[in-house]
Amino acid sequence: VKSSKDLVGLRFLSSREISDLVKETLSLKKSLAQSSKPKPSLSWRTFVTLFFEPSTRTRVSFEIAIKLMGASAVLITKESSSVQKGETLLDTVLNLQAMGVDGVIMRHPDGGSPAFIAKHLKIPVINAGDGFHEHPTQGLLDLVTMTEKLGSLKNKNVLILGDIAHSRVARSNIWALTKSGANVFVSGPLTLIPADIQKMGVTYVGDLRTIVSKLDVINVLRIQSERQQAGFFPSIREYRHFFGLTRDKLQDAKPELLILHPGPINRGIEIDSEVVDGPQTLILDQVQNGIALRMTVLKHLIEDKT
Amino acid sequence: MKPKAYLNGKIVKQGAPETMTNLLVTHGKISGLGYIPDEDEAQLEQVDLKDCFLFPDVTDLTPINFGDPEKKVGQTLFEMARSGGVTRLLAFPNVGQGRLCSAEDYSAWRKVCESNSQIRLSFSAPAFQDDTLLAEIGLYAEAGCRALIAGQTISDSQGMAYLLKYSQMFDLPIFVQAMDQNLSGDGSVHEGEQSFVLGLPGIPSAAETTAIARDLALLAAYGGRLHFHQISTGEGVQQIARAKSDGLQVTCSVGLSHLFFTDQDLGEYDSEKKVIPPFRTEQDRLSLIEGLKSGVIDCVVSGHSLFSNDQKVCEFSQAVFGISTLEDFLPRVIEKLHLENGFSLAKIHAFISVNPRKILGESKSCMGLGQSPNFSVWDPAVHSVRFVVVDGK
Numbered sequence: 001v002k003s004s005k006d007l008v009g010l011r012f013l014s015s016r017e018i019s020d021l022v023k024e025t026l027s028l029k030k031s032l033a034q035s036s037k038p039k040p041s042l043s044w045r046t047f048v049t050l051f052f053e054p055s056t057r058t059r060v061s062f063e064i065a066i067k068l069m070g071a072s073a074v075l076i077t078k079e080s081s082s083v084q085k086g087e088t089l090l091d092t093v094l095n096l097q098a099m100g101v102d103g104v105i106m107r108h109p110d111g112g113s114p115a116f117i118a119k120h121l122k123i124p125v126i127n128a129g130d131g132f133h134e135h136p137t138q139g140l141l142d143l144v145t146m147t148e149k150l151g152s153l154k155n156k157n158v159l160i161l162g163d164i165a166h167s168r169v170a171r172s173n174i175w176a177l178t179k180s181g182a183n184v185f186v187s188g189p190l191t192l193i194p195a196d197i198q199k200m201g202v203t204y205v206g207d208l209r210t211i212v213s214k215l216d217v218i219n220v221l222r223i224q225s226e227r228q229q230a231g232f233f234p235s236i237r238e239y240r241h242f243f244g245l246t247r248d249k250l251q252d253a254k255p256e257l258l259i260l261h262p263g264p265i266n267r268g269i270e271i272d273s274e275v276v277d278g279p280q281t282l283i284l285d286q287v288q289n290g291i292a293l294r295m296t297v298l299k300h301l302i303e304d305k306t
Numbered sequence: 307m308k309p310k311a312y313l314n315g316k317i318v319k320q321g322a323p324e325t326m327t328n329l330l331v332t333h334g335k336i337s338g339l340g341y342i343p344d345e346d347e348a349q350l351e352q353v354d355l356k357d358c359f360l361f362p363d364v365t366d367l368t369p370i371n372f373g374d375p376e377k378k379v380g381q382t383l384f385e386m387a388r389s390g391g392v393t394r395l396l397a398f399p400n401v402g403q404g405r406l407c408s409a410e411d412y413s414a415w416r417k418v419c420e421s422n423s424q425i426r427l428s429f430s431a432p433a434f435q436d437d438t439l440l441a442e443i444g445l446y447a448e449a450g451c452r453a454l455i456a457g458q459t460i461s462d463s464q465g466m467a468y469l470l471k472y473s474q475m476f477d478l479p480i481f482v483q484a485m486d487q488n489l490s491g492d493g494s495v496h497e498g499e500q501s502f503v504l505g506l507p508g509i510p511s512a513a514e515t516t517a518i519a520r521d522l523a524l525l526a527a528y529g530g531r532l533h534f535h536q537i538s539t540g541e542g543v544q545q546i547a548r549a550k551s552d553g554l555q556v557t558c559s560v561g562l563s564h565l566f567f568t569d570q571d572l573g574e575y576d577s578e579k580k581v582i583p584p585f586r587t588e589q590d591r592l593s594l595i596e597g598l599k600s601g602v603i604d605c606v607v608s609g610h611s612l613f614s615n616d617q618k619v620c621e622f623s624q625a626v627f628g629i630s631t632l633e634d635f636l637p638r639v640i641e642k643l644h645l646e647n648g649f650s651l652a653k654i655h656a657f658i659s660v661n662p663r664k665i666l667g668e669s670k671s672c673m674g675l676g677q678s679p680n681f682s683v684w685d686p687a688v689h690s691v692r693f694v695v696v697d698g699k
Contacts, residue, residue, distance in 0.1 A: 190471040206475050231468050234440040242444050242475075 006118040006125040007297055009134035010175035018143065018179050021296055025144045029292040032068075038295075040070025041303050045102040047071060050093070051128070052078040052108045057263055057287060058128050058138070062105050065294035069303075071102070093117045102302060106130070111168075124301040132166050138262055139172025141293040143180060145286045146217050149258055154181035157214050159205070161245060162221030162270055163192045163232075169262045173219055174200050185211060188221075188243055191232040208243075213252040219260040220245050223270045236269055245271040247278075258282055307333070308351045311342050312695075315355030315683065317362065317673065318655045324359060334678050334698030358692060360681045361655055362673045364391050364636060365662040367535070367559055368607045369398040369430045369455045369481060372419055383612070383632075384424040391636030391682035391691035392608070394426040396666070398455055407432065409445030416450055425696050426680055428452045428666045433473070433480055438465030440472055447476035452666040453533070454478050458485040459517035466521060470530030479531040479557070479665050482521060484542065485583065489513035494623065496584040500569040506622065509584050511539045518542050522549045525556060533665055534558035536609055538583035540593030547602040557665055558602070560594045561609030563629050565642045567591070577618050577625035581609065595647055604661040606639055606654075608632045636682055637690050 004012060013021075032038055047066050051059055059075070066073040076096075078084065083092055093104060103124040106114045111133030118125040129135040143153070150156055158177050164170045164186050177184045184202040186193065193204055205211050208218075223239060233239050240246075250257070259271075259281045267273045275281065309332040316324035330338030330350070342350075370383065387395055399407050399415050407415075416429050431446040433454035443454060454473055459482055460466055473480055490513040495501045497508025518534060522545060525532050534546065537558050549556045567585045579585060597603040611628030618625050631638065639658060643649040663669050672680045683692040 190475055191468045231439050231465060233472065234435065234442045234444075238442045238444050 005122075005301065006114075006127075007136050007301060008115045008118055008125065008127045010136045010139050010172050010179070011134065013136075013175075013179070015179040015181075018140070018176055021140055021293070021300070022144050022147050024299075025140075025289065025293045025296045026148060028296055029289065032292060038068050042066070042102075042298065043070035045069075045071035045302065046100070047073050047103045047105060047298075048076055048096050048101050049073050049128070050076050050081070050096075050104055050106045052083075052106075052113075053129070055107050055128070057290070058107065058135075061287070061290040062126075062128065062137075062294050065291050065298060068291070069295055069298060071298075073105075074101070089113065089117065090120055093121055097121050097123055103298075126297065126301065129168050131168065132171070133168055134172045134175075135168040135262075136172050137290070137294055137297060138169050139176040140297070141286055141290045142169075142173055142219060142260055142262070143176045144289045144293050145260060145282050146258065147180075148285070148289070149282070150216060152181075153177065156182045156216040157185065157211070158182045158217040158219065159185040159187060159208060159211070159215050160202075160219045160221065161187050161208060161243065163223055163227055164188055164197065164221070165192045165194045166224075166227065167221050169219075170221060174202055178202070185215075189233045189239070192227065209249055209252065212250060212257075213254070215253065215257055217258045217260065218245065219262075220271050222262065222264060222266060240269055244269060245275050247272060247274050250275065256280070260286055262286070308349060309333075309337065311338075311350040311352045312360070313342070313352055313354050313356075315358045315360045317360045317681075318651045319362070319673075320652055320656055320660050322652065324651060327360075329360075329679065331679060331695075331698050336673065336675050336677055336679050336698070339673075339675055355683060355692075357685070357687060359651060359684045359686070361391065361636065361651075361659065361684060362671070363394055363426070363659050363663060363680045364682050365394040365396075365428070365659050365666070365668075366392045366608045366610070366632070366635065367396055367481075367533075367605050367662040367665065368561075368610050369396050369453070369535075370610065371400050371612060372397040372415075373400050381422075381424070386610075386630075386633040387425050387635075388694045388696075389633045389691065390608070390631075391684065391694060392425065392632060393680045393682055393694050393696050394428060394663070394668075396430050396453065397427045398430045399432075407441075409442050409449050412446055412451070413449040425694075428668055430455050430481070433457075433469055434460070434465070438462040440465075440468060443473055443478065444476055447478055451478065452668065454480045456480050456482045458483045458487055458490075459521065461487065463520065463524065467524050467528050470524055470528040470532070474530050477531070477667070479533045481533045481535045482517075483535050483583070484514045484517040484521065484537060485509075486513045486517045486520075489516065494580060494584070494627075495572060496569040496586045498569060498587065500572060504572065504575065504622075509582075511541060511586060511590070514539050514583060515541045515545060518545045522546075522554065522556065525549070525554050526552070529555075531555045532557075536561040536564070536583060536607065537597075537603070538564055538586050538590060538594070540590045543593050543597035543602050547597075547600065550602060557604040557661070559605035559607045559662075560598065560603050561629075562606055562631050562635065562638055562642070563609060564594055565591065565606070566638075575622040577620065577622050578629065580618075580622060580625050580627055581629050582627040595643075598643065598649070598657065599647075604657070604665070606643070606657040607662075608635050610635075634690075636684055640684065641689070 111131030114127035493509035501508035610632040
């Protein structure tokens with residue numbers, strides 16, 4: 001983050017930058033727990049959350065982080081923006097910059113859109129998820145959650161399970177985890193595994209049961225029913241049978257295996273309720289860590305540079 | 307029941323000359339191979355197979371519609387197969403457009419087929435649930451499916467790409483009949499001089515070759531196992547030869563009748579010879595035989611299809627595609643390849659047993675001690691199948 005004004009993807013961060021962000025987040029989390037009122041270090045700052053796709057978790061998490069730091073957030077959705085009236089995206093964000101906003105947090109259905117506006121703006125741009133490309137704050141908060149429980153991730157075995165091809169979370173996780181020294185595995189129907197995935201330093205596993213006993217973490221991705229309708233796999237029933245995280249598939253897992261899911265969850269499809277509600281599932285920890293992580297990112301991009 | 311001794315027959319096997327081997331079968335299992343002691347002879351039922359050849363596990367890779375999952379299978383089919391020396395068929399459930407076969411129905415159907423069958427069966431399943439949406443391939447695989455039937459080439463390249471990728475997870479071969487349906491249109495015979503003379507809509511060779519080219523490109527890009535069921539053109543043989551030399555996992559078969567007939571044999575609208583793919587030119591027929599010699603073509607299949615007399619005895623345009631070849635399969639294969647073209651019996655055995663079973667992942671031999679033997683006895687003196695033994699009986 002030190003090397004850039006923006007946070008567009010974890011691909012561009014060094015291992016050191018990633019581990020510093022994780023450490024700072026964990027220490028901020030501790031201090032937040034101790035004091036009910038964090039320091040309003042970004043008083044009188046204004047951020048625009050520019051969301052061209054629906055989002056609850058990420059948007060609210062950013063808004064809370066912004067407010068906890070004493071700043072204010074203005075939400076613009078696709079429907080409420082002038083893009084709807086034919087204005088180009090670039091003109092919209094240049095106008096926002098001219099109004100003096102301090103940063104743009106952007107969610108967009110197409111990969112590369114945050115990178116595009118970042119190139120044209122002087123103010124920081126934070127990618128809150130762009131198409132299949134990246135979701136860097138999700139990747140970082142997943143890393144924070146794993147690190148909090150495991151200490152170092154060096155040589156830890158992490159499986160990302162599900163629709164890898166269409167997942168920005170998978171990509172950001174792969175960058176974060178490989179840069180942290182973890183052994184990364186991916187699993188899912190081959191139709192949802194990108195070509196040449198091994199070139200990203202990860203290993204494909206067809207049947208997770210073959211490696212479950214040595215796994216430290218499984219990060220389960222949401223499966224969208226549109227993928228089935230588009231022909232990537234035959235049925236939800238077959239998907240669940242082979243790739244759904246069921247207690248049965250976890251029979252040989254270590255008792256301390258951690259289970260993550262970026263949400264929203266489809267219970268009974270990619271993950272069974274009895275697994276979601278089990279003691280090793282960290283879904284709510286992820287959400288909680290998201291606030292401290294996003295505060296840390298804002299601090300790096302805004303507070304430390306002014 | 308007395309043990310049965312099959313004496314003086316020669317067992318055909320891969321990579322070795324046929325050797326005379328006595329075979330003792332007790333309670334359906336091989337209890338002796340080779341020398342059988344004299345003192346046992348009185349206790350044995352003896353079958354003299356002098357000058358006969360035993361072809362183990364003759365397998366026809368033609369997917370044959372075994373009727374509705376809920377109905378029993380007709381016995382005529384088994385009688386025809388046994389008469390033709392075929393001891394293993396590839397069963398396909400009766401599903402079609404809009405008729406889904408659930409994995410549960412599939413499993414139940416498979417059990418019904420097995421309990422009624424007089425020969426061994428391997429099981430196939432549809433690759434798609436409609437034009438392009440994948441069937442529950444994984445669940446079928448768990449229910450014992452050995453091959454996915456994709457039918458004639460689908461025009462949706464993306465659907466085919468998904469199938470190649472998805473099926474890899476279960477290591478199942480995809481059977482495709484290479485046919486660009488836009489090019490074949492409503493054609494009924496090979497497009498050429500004969501189709502012109504007879505005034506019949508033709509199916510060009512390019513319908514096959516463009517389909518093969520597209521699927522081989524997808525195979526190279528995405529992996530998987532592709533089996534071209536019944537190729538019919540010389541150019542198709544060359545395309546597959548190149549793909550094999552490039553290391554692609556591709557196999558193919560030729561229909562027995564395509565080794566016999568060309569479009570010239572259509573005579574005056576002989577609807578018996580209306581088949582799909584159509585009989586092509588003499589040059590194509592010779593290329594198919596060459597393809598067997600060079601090993602590019604892996605299997606010879608019956609191409610058998612079920613139809614009634616009424617469906618063939620009608621105007622050419624109304625007649626169904628298909629030919630009945632199952633009931634004299636083995637003698638006709640031997641006639642064409644061994645007697646006319648000098649193929650060894652071992653090589654023929656590869657085309658009709660070893661290679662088809664390898665494609666289905668059913669490679670295990672059935673002729674070892676303790677196994678239930680499956681074999682067909684060919685008697686060269688009368689050039690017919692004397693009998694077949696299935697599961698030692």
